[in-house]
Amino acid sequence: MAGSGKAGFARMFAEHRATLRGFFTRRGGGEDADDLVQEAYLRLLRAWQGRGEAIAAPEAYLYTVALNLAREQAVKRRASPLGQEELERLATVLGSDACAEQEAERAQRRRRILALLAGLPERTRTVLVMQYRDGLSYRQIGERLGISTHAVKKHVVRGLSECRRAMADEEDAW
Incomplete structure (x- = not known):
């Protein structure tokens, strides 16, 4: 030295x-x-x-x-034993893995829903999107599309029914 x-x-x-x-x-x-x-x-x-x-x-x-x-x-x-800071760090790491897993599940579910919506008739798909994505009421949807509120309700019920049936069929296939 x-x-x-x-x-x-x-x-x-x-x-x-x-x-x-x-x-x-x-x-x-x-x-x-x-x-x-x-x-x-x-x-x-x-x-x-x-x-x-x-x-x-x-x-x-x-x-x-x-x-x-x-x-x-x-x-x-x-x-x-683990200190408080180490526990918090561990929770963050584990939480990020869980969040990543949840995010992957959400992305997969979103892709599946988009595929189901794509298979619906155009008018039914439009009604569902306007209700669930845009948050419009039956009356507002009917006014925009030039159809009655009763027709809007029929499209919503038909679209949801078809989506539920397709999802149930997929679960039964597993």
């Missing part, structure tokens, strides 16, 4: 801090990575001061200390 004493250790700290932080982060240190880096240097300084002599290979010693700290942290994580 170039330089001796605390000044040399300070330089080494500046040179290796980012590498050690990454080392601890990859080994599950996460938010504690900065604290673990500092602890590694503190242990190095204590060893140097306690020995009263120079450490022959301070960088190797530093990485040995870091490895031991990472092992200690791993043992602590296994021994202790």
Whole structure:
């Protein structure tokens, strides 16, 4: 190590801090990575001061200390239950998987509904879209299409009936 004493250790700290932080982060240190880096240097300084002599290979010693700290942290994580932050992070990860699965199911259901709608007569499809997508009442739909509210109701009932029957047939096929 170039330089001796605390000044040399300070330089080494500046040179290796980012590498050690990454080392601890990859080994599950996460938010504690900065604290673990500092602890590694503190242990190095204590060893140097306690020995009263120079450490022959301070960088190797530093990485040995870091490895031991990472092992200690791993043992602590296994021994202790999950903290609140870790539980929240886990819930987020699991929730995102569930959300992705739900999103895939919604997309599949949407494709199926679009296929069913495409198979309906044009007027029936138009009535269903105007009611469910646009939120129009029977009266509003009838006015726009120039048909009676009774005819609108017949198209809605017929369209929903055909869609339900097709979906039931598919479920029975499974």
